[in-house]
Amino acid sequence: MDAKSAQNMQIMADLEIEMMTDLFNKLTSACQKKCISPKYKEGELTKGESVCLDRCVAKYLEIHERIGKKLTAMSAQDEQLMTQMQSR
Secondary structure, three states: OOHHHHHHHHHHHHHHHHHHHHHHHHHHHHHHHHHOOOOOOOOOOOHHHHHHHHHHHHHHHHHHHHHHHHHHHHHHHHHHHHHHHHOO
């Protein structure tokens, strides 16, 4: 692997880490606001809070995956269109 390829791989890895960190922070914030009262009385999660957090995280990740698949499909369509236009 040449230096340029290694540099591109490092940039892509850094972007992936940044995106995953952003996803985690947004997920944590959204689910905490939804499921955990700001005035809590116990040090541990209640059963209701735990179930709510489980569902919230699952939904958040499912939607994130759906959006990713949709964007990938749209990008592939755009590439195909560009290829068709260039071949004319």
